[in-house]
Amino acid sequence: MFRANINKTRTRLVVSVVAFLLIVALGIFSVSWQTSQGLNNDAQERLGMAVQQVDMMLGNAKKAAKAVEPFLGKPCSQDVVLELRRQIAVVPNVRTINLATERGKNIYCTALFGPRNGVVDNNEYVNNQLLLMSGNEITPDHPLIAFRDLHGENSILIGVDGYYLHNILNLLSTHAQMTLQIGDQWMDAQGKVHKGIYSRHGEKIELSSEHYPYQVVTFIQHTSHWRYVLDYSPISLFLFPLLGLFVGFMTFMALARIGTPLAMMKAGMANHEFIPYVQPVVDGTQHQLTGCEVLMRWQHPQMGLIPPYQFIPLAEESGLIVDMTRQLMAQTRDIYAPLAQQLPDNFHFGFNICACHFKDLSLVEDCKDFLEAFKAKPINLVLELTERELIVPSDITDSLFKALRRLGVLIALDDFGTGHSSLTYLQKFHIDFLKIDQSFIGRIGTDALSGHIVDNVIDLAKRLDMVIVAEGIETQTQIDYLTPYHLDYLQGYFFGKPMPPEEFNRQWLSPKH
Ligand code: C2E
Ligand code: CA
Ligand code: CA
Numbered sequence: 001m002f003r004a005n006i007n008k009t010r011t012r013l014v015v016s017v018v019a020f021l022l023i024v025a026l027g028i029f030s031v032s033w034q035t036s037q038g039l040n041n042d043a044q045e046r047l048g049m050a051v052q053q054v055d056m057m058l059g060n061a062k063k064a065a066k067a068v069e070p071f072l073g074k075p076c077s078q079d080v081v082l083e084l085r086r087q088i089a090v091v092p093n094v095r096t097i098n099l100a101t102e103r104g105k106n107i108y109c110t111a112l113f114g115p116r117n118g119v120v121d122n123n124e125y126v127n128n129q130l131l132l133m134s135g136n137e138i139t140p141d142h143p144l145i146a147f148r149d150l151h152g153e154n155s156i157l158i159g160v161d162g163y164y165l166h167n168i169l170n171l172l173s174t175h176a177q178m179t180l181q182i183g184d185q186w187m188d189a190q191g192k193v194h195k196g197i198y199s200r201h202g203e204k205i206e207l208s209s210e211h212y213p214y215q216v217v218t219f220i221q222h223t224s225h226w227r228y229v230l231d232y233s234p235i236s237l238f239l240f241p242l243l244g245l246f247v248g249f250m251t252f253m254a255l256a257r258i259g260t261p262l263a264m265m266k267a268g269m270a271n272h273e274f275i276p277y278v279q280p281v282v283d284g285t286q287h288q289l290t291g292c293e294v295l296m297r298w299q300h301p302q303m304g305l306i307p308p309y310q311f312i313p314l315a316e317e318s319g320l321i322v323d324m325t326r327q328l329m330a331q332t333r334d335i336y337a338p339l340a341q342q343l344p345d346n347f348h349f350g351f352n353i354c355a356c357h358f359k360d361l362s363l364v365e366d367c368k369d370f371l372e373a374f375k376a377k378p379i380n381l382v383l384e385l386t387e388r389e390l391i392v393p394s395d396i397t398d399s400l401f402k403a404l405r406r407l408g409v410l411i412a413l414d415d416f417g418t419g420h421s422s423l424t425y426l427q428k429f430h431i432d433f434l435k436i437d438q439s440f441i442g443r444i445g446t447d448a449l450s451g452h453i454v455d456n457v458i459d460l461a462k463r464l465d466m467v468i469v470a471e472g473i474e475t476q477t478q479i480d481y482l483t484p485y486h487l488d489y490l491q492g493y494f495f496g497k498p499m500p501p502e503e504f505n506r507q508w509l510s511p512k513h
Pocket of ligand 2: 293352414
């Protein structure tokens with residue numbers, strides 16, 4: 001399960017694609033947000049400029065009105081008309097100046113035609129001041145703003161040229177059309193005057209003049225976002241997918257490195273996550289503690305305690321098992337050397353050693369280190385070799401076994417009965433212990449045929465005249481069955497499961513043992 005879960009190329013691919021999509025999504029979000037902010041600020045700035053320009057034009061109208069104010073209410077003489085015309089000539093943006101009574105309804109003096117008596121239909125000035133007109137009688141298709149300066153019943157009417165107005169709107173309508181709203185009429189950037197309130201899809205942004213009753217209005221549409229991006233930062237459209245590809249690729253590569261079980265095991269070794277668990281071995285008659293088997297566990301910080309079948313095969317395959325076993329022996333030595341006096345006499349430590357380790361002469365050094373630590377109270381060191389994986393004899397294994405022998409290291413054949421070891425094999429490698437595989441012990445008491453198989457394996461072991469250990473003892477029935485065979489050592493959950501050294505010490509090394 002552990003091996004299957006990690007380093008699946010598909011998982012790596014999925015994670016990398018997610019990383020890519022995240023970066024692209026982040027990019028879209030940030031470009032979109034920035035663009036929307038940019039468009040907003042841009043629109044605000046343009047509206048500000050438009051209002052400034054329109055205010056200036058209306059300011060001119062006001063100036064012209066001020067200049068002709070002294071003539072208001074006076075007869076429309078030649079001098080008055082000339083003064084009105086002079087103002088048109090000198091004040092920018094002003095197209096017409098009229099003097100009127102009845103609050104502007106009745107025009108009695110104009111700059112163009114002199115005295116007259118004209119009645120104006122449309123007299124609904126916004127805030128009594130501004131009126132947007134699509135044209136007047138002289139230029140019917142030419143929009144203008146009428147500015148009214150009221151003085152009681154009399155008023156000065158100034159026509160401000162729409163040409164300048166729509167030019168301003170046009171110039172400032174880069175990304176979205178800008179319009180001028182006066183009351184319930186609005187002028188577009190082409191200079192056309194419409195009835196109603198200007199409205200479009202999108203976000204409405206408007207700015208009112210502080211001095212005159214009008215607003216400049218625009219709408220930001222979502223489609224203009226991407227046009228804006230294309231105009232101002234086309235590079236960001238490519239940058240984020242590229243960055244996403246890069247991050248995705250790096251994630252894919254990084255996962256290959258950190259996700260492999262081998263890399264995880266190496267990291268685990270560096271962090272000393274492989275720890276010893278200890279299982280008691282007792283003598284066959286009194287069931288007193290005589291030794292223990294040291295079994296490896298992986299104390300993973302995230303996955304918890306991992307049993308050996310999930311990582312030993314890969315550790316053996318990769319050769320990492322050699323260093324792991326060395327670490328395990330060193331840890332066990334450091335825990336038990338200070339407690340040596342509490343151990344029973346002739347206590348043995350059994351370590352599982354894989355076949356590949358028997359090609360490595362450093363094993364002799366490791367065993368020497370282990371034994372030397374117990375000089376004050378000698379112990380037996382047992383190396384367990386599984387019968388499932390027989391060692392191929394060679395010069396190296398030969399000298400290795402000899403060196404181990406000289407050191408006094410004992411060899412046990414683990415899982416006896418499951419492999420094909422011959423008598424010559426057992427003699428060649430000077431096997432001291434046979435550990436009858438737990439599968440045979442497990443058959444005890446099941447059926448007659450199984451009973452025969454168990455008897456045969458025990459008989460065979462007995463005839464080989466070696467020290468025998470029965471593994472996997474879980475019940476009293478199994479003990480009763482084995483008693484007549486007078487086996488040397490017993491091991492199994494019945495006596496104690498593999499446990500952390502501290503627990504083992506508490507349970508088995510108290511003064512009564
Ligand atoms: P093994 O060497 O045959 O170890 C005995 C296994 O049987 C242990 O499993 C132990 O917990 C289990 N066992 C002991 N008594 C009983 C019992 O009464 N009933 C049952 N059902 N099981 C019992 P564990 O600790 O899971 O180890 C499994 C295997 O992993 C070991 O089998 C050994 O081949 C390997 N292993 C463990 N530690 C190491 C190590 O440090 N190096 C190497 N190369 N292999 C190791
Ligand atoms: Ca073993
Ligand atoms: Ca075994």
